[in-house]
Every structure is written in C-alpha cells, then in structure tokens.
Amino acid sequence: MTNMTKRPTIRDVAAEAGVSKSLVSLVYSSPKSVSEKRKEKILKAAEKLGYAPNFLARSLAADSGTFIAILVQDLHNPLIAEVADQVRIRLEKAGRFYYITSAMYRNEEGQPFLDKQSLKSIVDLRPESLLVIGSIPKIEILESLPANLPIIVASGATVGINRAISIRTNEEEAMELVVGHLAELGHTHISHIAGVSPVVGKDRESGYVKAMKARGFGKNIEVLQAKSDDENAGYEITKELLKSKNPPTAIACFNDLIAVGAQSAINESKSDISLVGYDNTYLSGLSQIDITTIDPGNREIADISANLIMGENIDNKQLYLSKPKLIIRSSSKKLKKSKYK
Amino acid sequence: MTNMTKRPTIRDVAAEAGVSKSLVSLVYSSPKSVSEKRKEKILKAAEKLGYAPNFLARSLAADSGTFIAILVQDLHNPLIAEVADQVRIRLEKAGRFYYITSAMYRNEEGQPFLDKQSLKSIVDLRPESLLVIGSIPKIEILESLPANLPIIVASGATVGINRAISIRTNEEEAMELVVGHLAELGHTHISHIAGVSPVVGKDRESGYVKAMKARGFGKNIEVLQAKSDDENAGYEITKELLKSKNPPTAIACFNDLIAVGAQSAINESKSDISLVGYDNTYLSGLSQIDITTIDPGNREIADISANLIMGENIDNKQLYLSKPKLIIRSSSKKLKKSKYK
DNA sequence: ATTAAGTTTTGGACCGCTCCAATACGCGGA
DNA sequence: TCCGCGTATTGGAGCGGTCCAAAACTTAAT
Numbered sequence: 001m002t003n004m005t006k007r008p009t010i011r012d013v014a015a016e017a018g019v020s021k022s023l024v025s026l027v028y029s030s031p032k033s034v035s036e037k038r039k040e041k042i043l044k045a046a047e048k049l050g051y052a053p054n055f056l057a058r059s060l061a062a063d064s065g066t067f068i069a070i071l072v073q074d075l076h077n078p079l080i081a082e083v084a085d086q087v088r089i090r091l092e093k094a095g096r097f098y099y100i101t102s103a104m105y106r107n108e109e110g111q112p113f114l115d116k117q118s119l120k121s122i123v124d125l126r127p128e129s130l131l132v133i134g135s136i137p138k139i140e141i142l143e144s145l146p147a148n149l150p151i152i153v154a155s156g157a158t159v160g161i162n163r164a165i166s167i168r169t170n171e172e173e174a175m176e177l178v179v180g181h182l183a184e185l186g187h188t189h190i191s192h193i194a195g196v197s198p199v200v201g202k203d204r205e206s207g208y209v210k211a212m213k214a215r216g217f218g219k220n221i222e223v224l225q226a227k228s229d230d231e232n233a234g235y236e237i238t239k240e241l242l243k244s245k246n247p248p249t250a251i252a253c254f255n256d257l258i259a260v261g262a263q264s265a266i267n268e269s270k271s272d273i274s275l276v277g278y279d280n281t282y283l284s285g286l287s288q289i290d291i292t293t294i295d296p297g298n299r300e301i302a303d304i305s306a307n308l309i310m311g312e313n314i315d316n317k318q319l320y321l322s323k324p325k326l327i328i329r330s331s332s333k334k335l336k337k338s339k340y341k
Numbered sequence: 342m343t344n345m346t347k348r349p350t351i352r353d354v355a356a357e358a359g360v361s362k363s364l365v366s367l368v369y370s371s372p373k374s375v376s377e378k379r380k381e382k383i384l385k386a387a388e389k390l391g392y393a394p395n396f397l398a399r400s401l402a403a404d405s406g407t408f409i410a411i412l413v414q415d416l417h418n419p420l421i422a423e424v425a426d427q428v429r430i431r432l433e434k435a436g437r438f439y440y441i442t443s444a445m446y447r448n449e450e451g452q453p454f455l456d457k458q459s460l461k462s463i464v465d466l467r468p469e470s471l472l473v474i475g476s477i478p479k480i481e482i483l484e485s486l487p488a489n490l491p492i493i494v495a496s497g498a499t500v501g502i503n504r505a506i507s508i509r510t511n512e513e514e515a516m517e518l519v520v521g522h523l524a525e526l527g528h529t530h531i532s533h534i535a536g537v538s539p540v541v542g543k544d545r546e547s548g549y550v551k552a553m554k555a556r557g558f559g560k561n562i563e564v565l566q567a568k569s570d571d572e573n574a575g576y577e578i579t580k581e582l583l584k585s586k587n588p589p590t591a592i593a594c595f596n597d598l599i600a601v602g603a604q605s606a607i608n609e610s611k612s613d614i615s616l617v618g619y620d621n622t623y624l625s626g627l628s629q630i631d632i633t634t635i636d637p638g639n640r641e642i643a644d645i646s647a648n649l650i651m652g653e654n655i656d657n658k659q660l661y662l663s664k665p666k667l668i669i670r671s672s673s674k675k676l677k678k679s680k681y682k
Numbered sequence: 683a684t685t686a687a688g689t690t691t692t693g694g695a696c697c698g699c700t701c702c703a704a705t706a707c708g709c710g711g712a
Numbered sequence: 713t714c715c716g717c718g719t720a721t722t723g724g725a726g727c728g729g730t731c732c733a734a735a736a737c738t739t740a741a742t
Contacts, residue, residue, distance in 0.1 A: 007698095009697090009698055009699085010698065010699065011698080019721075019722090020721065020722045020723075021698090021699085021722090021723090022700085022701090022721070022722055022723075022724095023720085023721060023722075025698095025699065025700060025701090026700095026720095026721085028699095029699095029700075029701095033719085033720075034720075034721090035719090035720060035721090038720085038721085052461065053698090053699075054465050054697090054698055054699070055461075055462045055465035055466065056397060056400055056401050056465050056466055056467065056697090056698080056699090057401055057697070057698035057699040057700090057727090058698080058699055058700075059397055059699090059727095060397050060398055060401055060697090060698080060699075060700090060727050060728070060729090061698075061699040061700040061701080061726080061727055062699080062700055062701085062727085063700090063727090067462060072416075072444075075413075075416060075421070075422035075425060075426070076419065076422050076623075078417065080416070081416035081417050084416060084444075084446060085416070085446045085447045085448075088446045089446075089448060089449055092448075092456065098458055098459065098462050099459060099462075100441055100443060100459075100462060100463065101442050101443055101444050102441060102442050103413075103425075103442050103444075105425060105426045105429045105430075106426045107426075107430060107433075108430055115433065117439060118439065118440060118441075120393065120396075121396045121408060121439050121440075121441060122441065124395050124396035124397050125396065125397055125466070126397065231623065231627065260627060260629070263629060264627060264628040264629060267628060267629065268628065282417075282572065283624075286572065286601060286605060286630075287605040287608060287609065288601070288604060288605060288608065288629045288630050289627075289629050289630075348728095350727090350728055350729080351728065351729060352728080352729095360691075360692090361691065361692045361693070362692090362693090362728090362729085363691070363692055363693075363694095363730085363731085364690085364691060364692075366728095366729065366730060366731090367690095367691085367730095369729095370729095370730075370731095374689085374690075375690080375691090376689090376690065376691090379690085379691085394728090394729075395727090395728055395729065397727090397728080397729085398697090398727070398728035398729035398730090399728080399729055399730075400697095400729090401697050401698070401699090401727090401728080401729070401730090402696075402697055402728075402729040402730040402731080403697085403729080403730055403731085404697090404730090683742100684741100684742080685740100685741085685742080686739105686740090686741080686742095687738100687739090687740085687741100688737100688738075688739075688740095689736100689737080689738070689739090690735100690736080690737070690738085691734105691735080691736070691737085692733105692734085692735070692736085693732105693733100693734085693735095694731105694732095694733100694734105695730105695731090695732090696729105696730085696731090697727105697728105697729090697730085697731105698727105699726100699727090700725105700726090700727085701724105701725090701726090701727105702723105702724095702725090703722105703723100703724095703725105704721105704722085704723085704724105705720105705721080705722070705723095706719105706720080706721070706722085707718105707719080707720070707721085708717100708718090708719080708720090709716100709717095709718095709719105710715105710716095710717100711714105711715090711716090712713100712714085712715080712716105
C-alpha cells in the first residue's frame with residue numbers, strides 16, 4: 001500500500017529532533033560543522049520519518065544542484081553504453097549517486113537527434129557538471145550553456161563549446177595501427193569509410209591519410225563518406241564501393257557499426273576484402289562477425305572522465321588521449337593474389 | 342561568447358511588460374484566460390529578454406512538473422533503444438517536448454542495475470508520468486512512488502506496482518508462432534532458453550510450454566535458465582546444452598541477444614540446430630546473423646504508450662497486448678535427419 | 683445612472699531547501 | 713564570577729515559479 005501522506009520535509013525532521021531546520025540542512029550539506037550530539041539526533045529523526053532531501057528544492061535554492069547530467073549521444077551505439085556504464089561504476093564507487101541521463105534519439109529518418117527543449121530542461125536543473133558521451137553535432141543551445149557549468153566530453157568531441165574538456169582515443173595513433181596492420185598483411189590499396197561525427201571523424205581520417213602517405217600508398221588514398229555512423233550507412237556505401245572498377249583490398253572503417261554493414265555487403269558480393277572496425281564493441285567480438293578493431297581504451301577514458309567530473313583535473317589539460325590497442329580478428333587477412341602487385 | 346548575465350525570470354518579464362508576475366505565469370500555464378492584448382505584450386517582452394520558464398521552479402511550486410520521466414531498462418539491448426525512439430518520435434509530434442531519461446546501467450558483473458538514488462532523483466523532479474521501457478526487476482523504491490504518479494510500462498512488466506499500465510507483446514501468442522513454425526519444419530525436440538526478466542519471461546515460457554503440449558511434444562519440454570538476458574549468457578548456457586546427451590534440434594530463445602550467443606555456441610560446435618530469437622532487433626537482421634525472430638510490434642507499443650502518457654487511456658485497460666509477427670530467416674531450417682524420429 | 687455578474691489582473695503565501703548574518707553556547711583565563 | 717572568543721545554532725530572506733482569494737475592470741440589465 002502506497003504511503004499516502006506526503007514526504008517529510010526538513011522542517012518535519014527539525015520538529016521531530018527539536019532543532020532548527022537550518023541545522024537539519026547543515027547535516028546534509030556540511031555534516032562536519034554539526035556537533036555529534038545533534039547530528040545523531042537529527043539522523044535518527046530523519047530515519048524515523050523516512051526523510052530524504054528533495055533534489056529539486058536543493059537545486060533551486062543553491063546556485064547548483066548536487067548531481068551530474070549525462071548526455072548520451074546514441075542509444076544504438078554499443079560503445080556509448082559501454083562508456084556510460086564504466087563511468088557510472090566509477091562514480092558509484094566514489095559515492096556519487098546522483099545523475100540524470102538524457103539521450104539523443106533517432107528521428108524518423110534514423111538520424112540521431114537532440115531536441116533543444118530536452119537539453120534545456122536538463123540544464124534548468126542546474127547540474128554540477130555535464131558529461132557528454134559521444135560526439136554531439138553542433139547545436140546552438142550548447143553555446144548558451146551557463147558559463148560556470150563544467151562540460152566534459154568522453155569518447156567524442158563537441159563543436160561549439162571551447163571550454164569543454166575532452167577525453168578520447170588517440171585517433172591518429174589508432175589509424176596508424178590499423179593501416180600498419182593491414183600493410184603488414186600485404187595490403188596497399190586500403191580505403192577508409194568515414195563517419196559523420198564531427199571532430200573525431202576528421203582525426204581518424206587524417207590519421208589514415210598520414211599512415212597511408214608514410215608508407216608510400218599516397219596515391220591509393222580513398223575516403224568514402226558514409227551517410228551516418230551506423231550499419232545501414234556502412235552497408236550502402238560499401239555496396240557502392242564494390243561496384244567501382246577498382247575496389248580496394250582492405251577497408252578501414254570509422255567504427256564497428258559501419259564495419260558490420262560493410263561486412264554484410266562484402267559477404268553478399270562474395271568478395272575477399274579485409275575489414276577493420278573501430279571501438280571494439282561487443283558486436284565486433286561476436287564469432288559471427290569477428291572483426292579486427294581498435295580497442296579505444298574505455299577504461300582509461302572512464303577513469304579520467306570520472307575524475308574530471310569529481311573536479312580533479314589531474315594534469316590540468318583540456319584534452320586527454322587514451323592509448324588505442326589493435327584487436328586482431330579474422331576479418332583482416334593476408335593479401336593473397338591481387339591485381340595490384 | 343557565453344551570456345554572463347543570469348537568465349531572466351518571470352518578474353523581469355513582468356516589469357518589462359508592465360504587468361504583474363502572476364499574469365506572466367498565466368500566459369504560460371493557461372494562456373486562454375489572458376486577454377489578447379496583454380498576452381501579446383508579455384510574449385513580446387519575453388522574447389526580447391530571452392525568457393524561458395524554469396523547469397525546476399515550476400516543478401517545485403506546482404504539485405507536478407510538466408515533463409515525462411523515461412526510465413530505460415538497459416542501454417545494451419537494442420530493443421529498448423528502438424522502443425524509446427518510437428515513443429519519443431510520437432511525443433515530439435504531439436508537441437510534448439519535455440522529458441528526462443534515466444537509465445539502468447550494468448555493474449561490474451555486467452548485470453543491469455538501477456541504483457535507488459538515481460530513480461529517487463528523477464521522482465523528486467515530480468514528473469507528470471513515468472514511462473518505463475523494458476522490464477525492471479523488483480525494487481523497493483518502485484513501491485513507494487507517489488500514488489498519483491501514473492506509471493506506464495512499455496515492452497516489459499514491472500513487479501511491485503500494481504497500478505502500472507503495461508503495454509507489451511502478446512507473449513503467449515508469439516511463442517505459439519515460434520513453436521508452430523519450428524514444428525512445421527519438422528522439429529519436435531525444441532528447447533527454450535529463458536531469460537531473467539520477471540513477468541515477461543514467465544509468459545514466454547508458459548507460451549512455449551502450452552504450444553509444445555498442444556502439439557503433443559510435452560515430454561520434450563526443456564527450459565534452460567540463462568543467467569541474464571544477453572549474448573554471453575546465451576552462449577554459456579548453449580555450450581552447456583550442447584554437451585548434454587540429447588540436445589534438441591531447435592532452440593527458442595528468450596530474445597535476440599541470447600539467440601546470438603546461442604548461435605555462436607552452435608557455430609563453434611558445428612552442430613545443426615535451428616534457432617529462433619525474439620524482438621526483431623537490428624542484430625537479428627544482420628546478414629551475418631540472420632536469425633528468425635518475433636517482431637514484437639514496436640510501433641503499436643509505442644503508439645499506445647504515447648497515448649497513455651498523454652493521458653488517453655483509450656480502452657481503459659491496464660494491460661495492452663500488441664500482435665506479434667514471425668520474421669522468418671535462415672536460422673530456422675527444415676529438420677534433416679534426426680536421431681529422433 | 684446604478685447594480686449585478688462576469689472576466690481579468692493582482693498581491694501574497696508557499697513549494698523545500700540553501701545561505702548568511704546574527705545570536706547562543708561553551709570553555710579557558712583573569 | 714565575569715569576559716572573550718571560537719564554534720554551534722538559528723531565523724529570515726530568497727531561488728523562480730504556481731495558486732488562490734481578493735481587487736479591478738467590463739459588460740449587460742434595470
């Protein structure tokens with residue numbers, strides 16, 4: 001049976017404990033400045049009445065609330081979920097329980113979409129800090145966020161807020177690993193399917209270009225632009241690619257989702273093209289898929305993000321890069337015969 | 342340049358427009374009771390100052406805010422994301438812009454986990470209604486939710502709140518389709534891998550049992566309990582199953598994720614077992630996976646959910662069931678030879 | 683012109699908490 | 713015993729809205 005009486009407030013607790021409401025408030029905000037005797041009495045009273053501070057009133061009264069807003073880029077991308085979990089595990093351990101998540105969603109065209117109102121609502125709640133997971137496209141509203149709101153971007157980059165602190169993989173280093181690996185297997189004609197994520201996409205692309213040039217494959221550079229960062233886009237663009245006169249012998253994809261789509265297209269055409277993904281999501285590890293990929297170092301990213309959220313900007317940098325690792329699976333194979341020698 | 346001055350309040354607008362703050366408030370809460378003349382003046386003033394109502398203060402002052410809280414069961418399950426998107430698209434169309442999402446996350450053991458504080462925070466915000474997507478395990482806190490908070494559960498079921506309205510697939514009908522399909526292909530020894538989701542899991546299981554009995558396969562009924570609802574659990578339990586003396590010729594899985602794990606195990610053992618999933622997530626549709634599955638009717642579920650959220654309990658029921666559809670793919674195949682005749 | 687009956691508009695209390703200046707307390711030293 | 717000073721506690725003003733009863737203004741009828 002639901003408790004029909006309304007929630008007790010700070011005043012109820014104060015009355016019960018025989019102290020002032022201010023003291024009760026203090027117990028919850030800076031307990032060290034309250035005498036042991038009273039503290040105990042107050043906590044007992046609170047316990048008895050089932051009191052818990054009201055989040056809302058707290059945020060309104062104080063200049064800022066005591067919670068963290070998490071904005072998630074795409075519910076469909078497993079990477080995002082994985083990073084989100086890692087960060088939450090860490091916050092939880094540190095005793096930081098409060099957070100509100102908001103998410104972009106996909107509209108009817110299947111494009112990730114953030115409506116301004118939803119973000120506005122969240123900011124109205126006055127979080128201590130805003131954690132963005134994934135890359136968020138340029139949105140005007142991001143620029144008008146309160147100047148004192150710390151913004152941390154994990155596994156992505158955001159355009160339009162220069163004060164944000166970002167933590168992401170060293171994309172160029174990662175692409176160097178990818179191209180290096182494929183080159184070792186004998187590939188010289190390696191194409192890149194780029195995604196649409198703003199900054200990150202550019203970094204991966206330029207990493208690819210540099211790595212290709214460094215090996216003298218400059219003339220084979222080919223960057224294909226996917227329409228979005230998911231499997232459908234990967235499938236479609238690869239279909240196109242396979243129709244071209246001179247398809248590459250290997251493809252380095254922007255992420256695992258695109259790679260999965262590309263793999264479908266390749267399988268269908270029964271061609272033998274090596275494939276590398278990015279993000280090491282559980283998808284790429286499924287035995288049915290088994291795509292070579294880049295481990296983006298989510299643990300490290302989550303560690304740093306959690307620290308930053310808790311106000312510890314250890315190295316006082318604005319950009320942290322985690323170390324990528326190549327995960328080799330069966331989708332990248334030695335080049336057999338090739339019309340390119 | 343970020344706007345350093347603080348946000349204008351209702352009082353600022355009132356001053357600018359030369360009216361009382363109450364009237365400004367009215368313009369936003371029940372505009373019809375304000376004269377055209379003043380309304381126009383106020384809106385112009387608001388526009389000029391860049392005023393937007395503060396979410397927070399609104400919730401605190403009123404008995405309830407003007408937004409919908411969405412609690413998402415598992416960021417890793419594509420079904421959830423798909424339903425969430427569908428619902429949001431509908432709300433958006435209806436002009437309902439405000440919502441706050443919260444999500445369970447996975448703890449270090451990989452189990453979906455909802456910390457009470459996080460849910461409490463959300464409820465503190467006093468949403469108009471709470472939409473739960475997916476099945477939420479029994480949590481004490483759910484029982485103590487304010488009695489006047491409407492709770493709607495899409496694509497799942499919740500234990501501990503009897504007043505919740507649920508919308509889900511007709512699970513028994515779906516399992517009848519699954520078993521019927523496999524039976525048509527000649528299978529008689531069909532096992533079921535059950536998941537851990539509370540009510541829904543039981544319904545699917547009983548649907549399976551009924552369908553088996555109806556065909557005289559009662560003695561072949563075998564229900565395996567997966568440790569969770571994901572691909573790892575599916576893989577492990579299937580590994581076990583394959584080691585048994587008399588493995589089935591077909592497996593009906595609780596959901597697509599489990600089916601994907603089962604498929605891995607089956608592929609590894611090179612056995613030829615038919616497989617059916619559930620949910621018709623994009624995963625099951627990937628050509629690398631291509632698992633026969635149940636389309637749970639997400640559109641219908643989302644439609645009804647959106648209506649309920651907006652206060653229209655069309656049929657005035659507490660449980661709505663959507664019509665499942667069988668999606669046949671290559672994972673379910675005609676029984677060739679079998680030791681069972 | 684006066685009054686009754688609407689319709690708009692308004693001031694003030696309040697939602698539950700934080701913050702701050704003011705007050706009360708506690709304790710060692712004169 | 714009294715004073716002084718650091719620490720513990722308190723009351724009141726706000727945070728930005730909503731809500732309601734009362735005031736002000738309309739309009740229609742007598």
